[in-house]
Amino acid sequence: MEAKAQTRYLRVTAQKARRVVNLVRGQNAVEAAASLKFQPQAVAPDVRKLIESAIANARVKADQAGERFDERELVIKEIFVDEGPTMKRIQPRAQGRANQILKRSCHITVTVATPVAVKEGV
Helix, strand or coil: EEEEEEEEECCHHHHHHHHHHHHCCCCCCCCHHHHHHCCCCCCCHHHHHHHHHHHHHHHHHHHHHHCCCHHHHHHEEEEEEECCCEEEEEEEEEHHHHEEEEECCCCEEEEEEEEHHHHHHC
């Protein structure tokens, strides 16, 4: 069994989000969420919340299918960061010039699955 969660238009650059996401890729989902509690990066709470949402989605999916569910068995099967839209802003500078400010965003997707589903490639 696998479940998916996604956050979109997160106001952090994809490069900074990937640093945190790479720390938890392939780990046990519950342990990954616990370890993100102590990460100093600003995006860590958002990634943690996303992983917890994927775990909750897996619980709902198991209840609907009438299957046994144990969140401690879930593994992060797939987690990736895509670039979102960039907001462009102008900052006035000296002598009538202007600098462009790029406010980047990203989309993060996580898929959690039981180890059996990961091995089967389901």
